[in-house]
Amino acid sequence: MSKIRIVTDSTADLPAEVYQQYGIEIVSLKVHFGDEVYEDKDMDPDFFYQKLVQSSKLPTTSQPSPVDFLEVYKRLNETPDTSIISIHLSSAMSGTYQSAMLAKSMLEEKADITIIDGKSASYGTGMLVKAAAIGAANGKTRDEIVDYVTKLRQETKLYFLVDTLEYLHKGGRIAKASAVFGSLLNIKPILGIDDEGEVYAVDRVRGQKRAMNRIVELLKQQYGDKEVSVNIAYADKKEICDELGELVKQSLNVKSYSNSRIGSVIGTHAGTGATGVFVSPVLDI
Numbered sequence: 001m002s003k004i005r006i007v008t009d010s011t012a013d014l015p016a017e018v019y020q021q022y023g024i025e026i027v028s029l030k031v032h033f034g035d036e037v038y039e040d041k042d043m044d045p046d047f048f049y050q051k052l053v054q055s056s057k058l059p060t061t062s063q064p065s066p067v068d069f070l071e072v073y074k075r076l077n078e079t080p081d082t083s084i085i086s087i088h089l090s091s092a093m094s095g096t097y098q099s100a101m102l103a104k105s106m107l108e109e110k111a112d113i114t115i116i117d118g119k120s121a122s123y124g125t126g127m128l129v130k131a132a133a134i135g136a137a138n139g140k141t142r143d144e145i146v147d148y149v150t151k152l153r154q155e156t157k158l159y160f161l162v163d164t165l166e167y168l169h170k171g172g173r174i175a176k177a178s179a180v181f182g183s184l185l186n187i188k189p190i191l192g193i194d195d196e197g198e199v200y201a202v203d204r205v206r207g208q209k210r211a212m213n214r215i216v217e218l219l220k221q222q223y224g225d226k227e228v229s230v231n232i233a234y235a236d237k238k239e240i241c242d243e244l245g246e247l248v249k250q251s252l253n254v255k256s257y258s259n260s261r262i263g264s265v266i267g268t269h270a271g272t273g274a275t276g277v278f279v280s281p282v283l284d285i
Helices: 016-022 045-054 066-077 096-106 123-137 142-155 166-170 176-184 208-223 238-251 264-270
Strands: 003-009 025-027 030-033 036-039 060-062 082-088 112-117 157-161 187-193 199-206 227-234 253-261 275-281
Touching: 003 066, 003 123, 016 123, 025 066, 030 264, 045 264, 060 264, 066 082, 066 096, 082 096, 082 123, 082 142, 096 112, 112 142, 123 142, 123 227, 123 275, 142 275, 157 208, 187 208, 199 208, 208 238, 208 275, 227 238, 238 253, 238 275
Parallel strands: 003 025, 003 082, 082 112, 227 253
Antiparallel strands: 030 036, 030 060, 157 187, 157 275, 187 199, 227 275
16 A cells, blocks of 8 residues: 655645644745745744834745755655655646646656645645645545545635735735725725635725625625634734634634644735635545
């Protein structure tokens, strides 16, 4: 029976203990503050967000090279009868998935590697990675794990809020006038990720509280009274995370609940105060 190993990239934003518990391999993206380069997987979130606020210029991010993936795949493939499942940040947001695919094509030795486009970000990817790792630990086959991850991805909803439009402006996503106008009117865009893994605008409401209530309303429409698993991911403001979490727990049939941090690569683009809610029906693996 083959041994299944799980590989992901650093944007999955899972707690360190999850990676350690299941032996999940991480290939890191990088964050660049001018000439300073940091490994995303090693960058403490508190340090990053403090540096982000203090920086006059938005940092940039870079994907892993195919060689970065190739080194991991080669090492894991040295163990006989190993199957590798590699799950990554949406290909619509980054070239990370393409780097993994190129690495697979470069591997000269025969290898069993399945590469999955997570079509999500942060815990949206992390949730798939964790589910795959649990499946592997429970003795599921490669095909069973891939089928489960695909179903979970399809049935998960993600909505997120940004505390300020400043970082969207700095990153060239919106014009300065729109950022100023939105901030003055306290407009809170509710964003999501569609089936193709692209960010889209779900709605715009005035005020943080109304935005949270709107998210809960959308989730209630989606899941009704079904049992769900919920994760609230936050950048640097735990109080927003807790408030949204309480609203979700009051309105949905929550079987499991957790929090996670939004790491430095996703945080570069979402900014301080970003908060995301990830909801999926309870599925057995």
